[in-house]
Amino acid sequence: xxxxxxxxxxxxxxxxxxxxxxxxxxxxxxxxxxxxxxxxxxxxxxxxxxxxxxxxxxxxxxxxxxxxxxxxxxxxxxxxxxxxxxxxxxxxxxxxxxxxxxxxxxxxxxxxxxxxxxxxxxxxxxxxxxxxxxxxxxxxxxxxxxxxxxxxxxxxxxxxxxxxxxxxxxxxxxxxxxxxxxxxxxxxxxxxxxxxxxxxxxxxxxxxxxxxxxxxxxxxxxxxxxxxxxxxxxxxxxxxxxxxxxxxxxxxxxxxxxxxxxxxxxxxxxxxxxxxxxxxxxxxxxxxxxxxxxxxxxxxxxxxxxxxxxxxxxxxxxxxxxxxxxxxxxxxxxxxxxxxxxxxxxxxxxxxxxxxxxxxxxxxxxxxxxxxxxxx
Numbered sequence: 001x002x003x004x005x006x007x008x009x010x011x012x013x014x015x016x017x018x019x020x021x022x023x024x025x026x027x028x029x030x031x032x033x034x035x036x037x038x039x040x041x042x043x044x045x046x047x048x049x050x051x052x053x054x055x056x057x058x059x060x061x062x063x064x065x066x067x068x069x070x071x072x073x074x075x076x077x078x079x080x081x082x083x084x085x086x087x088x089x090x091x092x093x094x095x096x097x098x099x100x101x102x103x104x105x106x107x108x109x110x111x112x113x114x115x116x117x118x119x120x121x122x123x124x125x126x127x128x129x130x131x132x133x134x135x136x137x138x139x140x141x142x143x144x145x146x147x148x149x150x151x152x153x154x155x156x157x158x159x160x161x162x163x164x165x166x167x168x169x170x171x172x173x174x175x176x177x178x179x180x181x182x183x184x185x186x187x188x189x190x191x192x193x194x195x196x197x198x199x200x201x202x203x204x205x206x207x208x209x210x211x212x213x214x215x216x217x218x219x220x221x222x223x224x225x226x227x228x229x230x231x232x233x234x235x236x237x238x239x240x241x242x243x244x245x246x247x248x249x250x251x252x253x254x255x256x257x258x259x260x261x262x263x264x265x266x267x268x269x270x271x272x273x274x275x276x277x278x279x280x281x282x283x284x285x286x287x288x289x290x291x292x293x294x295x296x297x298x299x300x301x302x303x304x305x306x307x308x309x310x311x312x313x314x315x316x317x318x319x320x321x322x323x324x325x326x327x328x329x330x331x332x333x334x335x336x337x338x339x340x341x342x343x344x345x346x347x348x349x350x351x352x353x354x355x356x357x358x359x360x361x362x363x364x365x366x367x368x369x370x371x372x373x374x375x376x
Contacts, residue, residue: 038203115145139166170204172201227255236266266296286316
C-alpha cells in the first residue's frame with residue numbers, strides 16, 4: 001500500500017464513508033473524532049461487529065392529517081456512515097421507520113412521534129427516515145425515552161421548497177446509551193429548523209450532518225443540553241456547504257453540574273470551492289454550575305473559496321455572571337431563586353425555537369427540577 005493510500009483525509013469531506021463496519025478500524029479513543037468519548041461507557045458499541053435490530057418502539061402520539069408513520073424493510077440510502085458505530089447501526093437495522101409528510105401539505109399542528117427503549121439487554125440498532133414532500137410545511141417532534149443501548153441513524157429529506165421545524169428530545173432513562181447520526185438533506189430553497197434537546201441518558205453522543213443539493217438551502221441548528229452528575233453528553237455537527245448560495249446557522253447552549261458531568265460540542269462547517277455566496281455562523285455557549293464539571297467546545301471552520309457572503313464562529317464557557325446575580329439579589333430575590341432565573345434566561349432563546357407550548361413548559365420544568373435537586 002502506498003503512502004498516499006494511507007494518508008489521513010485533509011478535510012472532513014474526504015473522510016472514509018462506507019456501509020460496511022469492517023471497513024472501519026477498531027476504535028482506540030486516540031482518533032480525533034473520538035478523543036472526548038469514553039469508549040468503555042459505550043458498552044461494546046465501539047468494537048462490536050453486530051447488533052440486534054430494534055430495541056425501541058415507535059408510535060405517532062395522535063393522528064395528523066398529511067403525516068403517515070409506517071415500517072418498511074428498505075428505503076432510499078440517504079446517509080453514508082463515516083464512522084464505525086454508524087456503519088454498525090446501518091447494517092444491523094433490518095427495518096426502517098418511515099415518517100412521511102405529503103407534498104404541498106401545510107400542517108398547522110405539530111406531529112409528535114415517541115421512540116421508547118424497551119429495556120432489552122444487548123446492543124441494538126435502529127434506522128428512521130423522515131421525508132418532507134415538495135412545498136410542504138410541517139412541525140415534527142421526536143421524543144426519545146426509556147432504556148436501551150442503541151446505535152441509530154436518522155435520515156431527513158426535505159424536498160424543494162419545503163419547510164420543516166424538527167425537534168428531537170433525548171430524555172432517556174439514566175442507564176441508556178445512544179450513539180446517533182442524524183443526516184439532513186436539503187433540496188432547492190428548502191429550509192429546516194432543527195432543535196436538539198438532550199437531558200437524559202448515561203452517555204448520549206449525537207452527530208448531525210447537513211447536505212445541500214441545490215441553491216437556496218437554509219439550515220438552522222439549535223441545541224439545548226443539561227448534563228447532571230456523571231452524565232456524558234456529546235454533540236457534533238458537520239455542515240457541508242457544497243453548492244452556491246446556501247445558508248446555515250448553528251447555536252448550541254449547554255449547562256452542566258455535578259462531579260464528573262461532561263459535555264462536548266464540536267461544530268464543523270465546511271465551505272467547499274463550489275459553494276460561493278455561502279452565509280454561515282456557529283456559536284456554542286456553556287454554563288458551568290458546579291465544581292467538577294467539564295465542558296469541551298471546539299468550533300471549526302474550513303473555507304475553500306473567498307467568494308462568500310459571510311462566515312464566523314464563537315465559543316464561550318464560564319460560570320454564573322456575578323453582576324446578574326447581584327442585580328437580582330439586590331432586588332430581594334434569594335440567591336437560589338436568582339440562580340434559577342439566570343439559567344432559565346440562559347436557555348430562553350433555544351426554548352422559544354420549540355413550536356409546542358406544552359413542550360416548552362415541560363422542558364423548562366425539567367431544567368428547574370435539576371437545579372432544585374442540587375440547590376443551585
